[in-house]
Amino acid sequence: MRLLFRRVRYRGIDHDLDIIRNTLCSSSFVxxxxxxxxxxxxxxxxxxxxSIPISSLIFTGSYTFCICLFIVLKKWLRDQPD
Structure with a gap:
């Protein structure tokens, strides 16, 4: 059964993975x-x-914490030398 299917070139798979990686790592998606x-x-x-006020406080707090964590990690990982 394996002989019936042609093997996909590595460059094509690598290009598709780059598109997916760029989408998942974009700031708007996060x-x-x-x-x-x-x-x-x-x-x-x-x-x-x-309680609606407590729910809105939890929403605001978790959103702010996660966005700050994302920004700090993005800055920290970008400044790493290779």
């Missing part, structure tokens, strides 16, 4: 991902605390 993560956390905390 911001959207953190937004939805914080929103889900706020919704689940609303069920526990049953």
């Amino acid at each position: 911001f959207i991902d953190v937004f939805f993560l914080s929103l889900i956390l706020a919704i689940f905390s609303f069920a526990n605390y049953q």
Whole structure:
């Protein structure tokens, strides 16, 4: 069965992986991902605390923490010498 399929060239796979890597590492994708993560956390905390102000505080705190962590890691990893 393996003989029926042609082997894909490595350059084609490498190019496709670069496109996926660039998309997943883009800042806008991370911001959207953190937004939805914080929103889900706020919704689940609303069920526990049953208070909109506490849920909004948890949303704001988790979003701010994750964005700050992303910025610090991005800066720290970019400044690393090879």
